[in-house]
Amino acid sequence: SAVISQKPSRDICQRGTSLTIQCQVDSQVTMMFWYRQQPGQSLTLIATANQGSEATYESGFVIDKFPISRPNLTFSTLTVSNMSPEDSSIYLCSVGGEGYTFGSGTRLTVV
Amino acid sequence: QKEVEQDPGPLSVPEGAIVSLNCTYSNSAFQYFMWYRQYSRKGPELLMYTYSSGNKEDGRFTAQVDKSSKYISLFIRDSQPSDSATYLCAIGVFGNEKLTFGTGTRLTIIP
Numbered sequence: 108s109a110v111i112s113q114k115p116s117r118d119i120c121q122r123g124t125s126l127t128i129q130c131q132v133d134s135q136v137t138m139m140f141w142y143r144q145q146p147g148q149s150l151t152l153i154a155t156a157n158q159g160s161e162a163t164y165e166s167g168f169v170i171d172k173f174p175i176s177r178p179n180l181t182f183s184t185l186t187v188s189n190m191s192p193e194d195s196s197i198y199l200c201s202v203g204g205e206g207y208t209f210g211s212g213t214r215l216t217v218v
Numbered sequence: 219q220k221e222v223e224q225d226p227g228p229l230s231v232p233e234g235a236i237v238s239l240n241c242t243y244s245n246s247a248f249q250y251f252m253w254y255r256q257y258s259r260k261g262p263e264l265l266m267y268t269y270s271s272g273n274k275e276d277g278r279f280t281a282q283v284d285k286s287s288k289y290i291s292l293f294i295r296d297s298q299p300s301d302s303a304t305y306l307c308a309i310g311v312f313g314n315e316k317l318t319f320g321t322g323t324r325l326t327i328i329p
Contacts, residue, residue, distance in 0.1 A: 108264070116259075138315055147226075149306070149319040150262070165316075199261055203315060206252055207308070209261035 109134050109202050113210030120190055120217050127186045128213045130200035135180035140207070141173070144197040153198075156183050190217045219244050224307055224320030232328050237294040241307035241320045244288065248309040248318075251283050253292045256304045256322065265305075266292065269312075297327045 110133040120126050130139065141153040153173055154162040162175040176184045187194055195217045200210045224241045231237055239253075250269035254262035266281035268274045274281045282291040290309075294301055307320040 111261075113261070140315070147321070149222075149224075149321040150308075150317075152316055155315060206264040206267040207317060208264065209254075211261045212259075214259065 108204055108206065108208050109136060111200060111202065111208060111210040113200055113213060115213055116211060117214040118216070120215065122191050122217055124190055125186055125188045126190065126213075126215060127184050128198055128200070129184050130182065130210050132181045132202055136202045136204075137180070138203055139177065139183045140201040140203070141175065141183075141185045142199040142201060142209075144199060144212070146196075150199065153185070187215065190215075192217045221245055221318045222307060222309060222320045225323055226321050228324040228326060230326045230328055231297060233297060233299060235297050235327075237292075237297050237301070237325060237327075239292040239294075239305050239307075239323050239325070241290050241309075242288055243290070243309055243318075246285070246288065247311055248288075249312050250310050251281070251290050252308040252310075252317075253279075253281055254306040254308060255301075256306060258303075262306055299327045299329050302326045 112131045139156045142150045144150050152165050153168045154164045156162045156175050156177040158177045174186045198213045201207045222243045253266040256262045271283050271285045278295045280293040304322040304324045306322045308317045310317045
């Protein structure tokens with residue numbers, strides 16, 4: 108299965124600022140997925156990122172708030188924009204296959 | 219009604235015990251089933267992947283699927299303190315990349 112390197116692993120940010128999270132995969136993949144995991148809650152899909160096209164966002168998530176880049180088949184970024192304390196969460200990238208592989212997550216705290 | 223229901227626990231059992239973790243789902247269209255283990259401050263790690271009713275065994279882990287009852291289970295035999303983690307079930311439909319996750323069960327194995 109693929110190996111995903113995700114960074115940063117954690118960050119504390121001021122409200123109103125933006126944070127960009129990076130995911131690097133050790134093999135070429137068609138789709139990459141971005142999830143949010145809020146405390147005590149299940150994983151929620153934010154968007155699906157295909158190389159060469161705009162990301163597809165799930166209900167409740169918009170591109171202005173969570174812009175995604177997918178410049179090639181091994182890399183993607185998720186930006187959390189204009190952050191508020193409600194954005195404090197763990198953000199995870201994932202790739203498919205037989206079972207889905209996840210990065211180690213980015214624990215974001217907004218103060 | 220949630221698409222996937224999972225007992226959040228927490229669940230504490232003594233070392234060596236058999237652990238049973240369970241999820242129910244509401245939509246009979248779901249076709250494949252996964253169990254993830256998530257240690258604190260880490261991303262989810264795929265443990266088991268199956269798409270047929272019945273049992274699938276991998277070492278101390280057994281995944282059980284009953285599609286007629288819409289019920290999936292993960293059994294851990296000879297539980298070890300290193301099994302202490304949050305366990306998440308996830309289900310999906312072939313051709314649709316979106317997974318649906320349970321809320322996770324926090325498990326503690328007491329030495």
